[in-house]
Amino acid sequence: MFDRRVYMSLIIMILTVYSIRVIPFIIFRKEIKNKWIRSFLYYVPYVTLSVMTFPAIINATSSVWAGAAALGTGIVISLIGGDLFTVAISACVAVFLTELFI
Numbered sequence: 001m002f003d004r005r006v007y008m009s010l011i012i013m014i015l016t017v018y019s020i021r022v023i024p025f026i027i028f029r030k031e032i033k034n035k036w037i038r039s040f041l042y043y044v045p046y047v048t049l050s051v052m053t054f055p056a057i058i059n060a061t062s063s064v065w066a067g068a069a070a071l072g073t074g075i076v077i078s079l080i081g082g083d084l085f086t087v088a089i090s091a092c093v094a095v096f097l098t099e100l101f102i
Helices: 004-027 035-059 064-079 084-101
Strands: none
Touching: 035 064, 064 084
């Protein structure tokens, strides 16, 4: 049922994910004391999440403008103190209204 290429792809993916998780433990055995490196590593998860999320927000709708409206609405609502549910609902409403009028 499964081709040999499927198993090879799975093995390559497993090794890639495992090596990404293990290599930092092998390289950095001591505590990192450099402030610049510590601050850089602090923001890496946020940047990675942003790089994966922002293109998906823009391209998830049928119109780029609706995605941009959802992104802008989400940013504004979060800056004025909205919680995650409020931001998500307001972004959905922005997409609905934008696609309704475009």
